[in-house]
Amino acid sequence: MSILNADLHCHSVVSDGTLTPEELAARAASNGVELWSLTDHDEIGGQHRAAAAARAQGLRYLTGTEISVTFAGETVHIVGLGFDPADEGMRQGLEQTRGGRGGRAREIAAGLATAGIPGTYEGALKYVGNPALISRTHFARYLVETGVCKDTAEVFRRYLTEGKPGYVPHRWAALKDAVRWIREAGGVAVIAHPARYKFTANEEYALFTEFKAHGGRAVEVVTGSHTVAEYARYADTAREFGLAASRGSDFHSPGESHTDLGQLPFLPAELTPVWDLLADRIQ
Structure with missing residues (x-):
C-alpha cells in the first residue's frame, strides 16, 4: 500500500475552505485520490460527515485535523491523522485552541x-x-x-501579515500539547508544510528535534506550497530525523488553491509513507 495517491491535507467549510466535506470527497474521488483526510483547522466537527462521504465515494479515509501551535514566535501547523475523533482530550484541547x-x-x-x-x-x-x-x-x-x-x-x-494594519498575532497551543493530544487519541502527528515557516536553520532543527522528542512521527514532504527542490530538502529531513513522510495538497477552494486535490507528485519511493504507520486506522 506504500505508493498511493493519498491526499491527507485539505479544508472544508467547517474551518476556512469553501466546499462541504461531501463536495471535497466527490472532488477527491474524481481526481483519482485513493486515500483521503479532511484536516480542518483546530476542528474535528466535520469528521463523521467526511468519513461517510468517503465511504459513499469508495475512498479510503483517515481522520484528520490541523492544529495551530506557537513555536519560536511563529505559528506552526501540526496535522493529526488517524486519531479517535471521540477522544475527550483531543476535543477539549481543540476547543481551547479555537477559543481565541x-x-x-x-x-x-x-x-x-x-x-x-x-x-x-x-x-x-x-x-x-x-x-x-x-x-x-x-x-x-x-x-x-x-x-x-x-x-x-x-x-x-x-x-x-506582520507589520500590516490587520495583522494580529495569536497565542496558539504549545507544540508538546498538540502532539500529545494526537498521540493519546491514537493518531500520528505530522509537521505540515515546513518550508512555509520563516525559521533559521537552528530554529528549524529545534522544531524537528522537539517534535520528535514529544512523539511526533512524520513530516509533510510533498505538499501544495512546496517546490520540487523543497520536496527533496524535506525528504532529506525525514531521513535525518527518522520520520515518515506525508503528502497533501492543502486544498481550500477551487478559486484560490494552487494545487487541486490529488494532483501532487508521489512521495519519493525510499521514504516510509505515514499511512504505513496507520494501516489499522484506515476506514
Whole structure:
C-alpha cells in the first residue's frame, strides 16, 4: 500500500475552505485520490460527515485535523491523522485552541478600520461556516468581494501579515500539547508544510528535534506550497530525523488553491509513507 495517491491535507467549510466535506470527497474521488483526510483547522466537527462521504465515494479515509501551535514566535501547523475523533482530550484541547479566534477577529477588524476599511468583521462572518473558526482567510475573501484587492494573496500581502494594519498575532497551543493530544487519541502527528515557516536553520532543527522528542512521527514532504527542490530538502529531513513522510495538497477552494486535490507528485519511493504507520486506522 506504500505508493498511493493519498491526499491527507485539505479544508472544508467547517474551518476556512469553501466546499462541504461531501463536495471535497466527490472532488477527491474524481481526481483519482485513493486515500483521503479532511484536516480542518483546530476542528474535528466535520469528521463523521467526511468519513461517510468517503465511504459513499469508495475512498479510503483517515481522520484528520490541523492544529495551530506557537513555536519560536511563529505559528506552526501540526496535522493529526488517524486519531479517535471521540477522544475527550483531543476535543477539549481543540476547543481551547479555537477559543481565541473571536477576539482576534475583532482586533483584525479594528486594525482594518483604522486603515479606512470599516465593517470587515461583519463582512468576514458572511464567509464563515463555523463562527468559532473565523480567520484571516475569511477577511481576505470579503476584501476581494468588495474590490479592495484583486485576490486573497494581495489582501494578505497588503493588510494581514506582520507589520500590516490587520495583522494580529495569536497565542496558539504549545507544540508538546498538540502532539500529545494526537498521540493519546491514537493518531500520528505530522509537521505540515515546513518550508512555509520563516525559521533559521537552528530554529528549524529545534522544531524537528522537539517534535520528535514529544512523539511526533512524520513530516509533510510533498505538499501544495512546496517546490520540487523543497520536496527533496524535506525528504532529506525525514531521513535525518527518522520520520515518515506525508503528502497533501492543502486544498481550500477551487478559486484560490494552487494545487487541486490529488494532483501532487508521489512521495519519493525510499521514504516510509505515514499511512504505513496507520494501516489499522484506515476506514
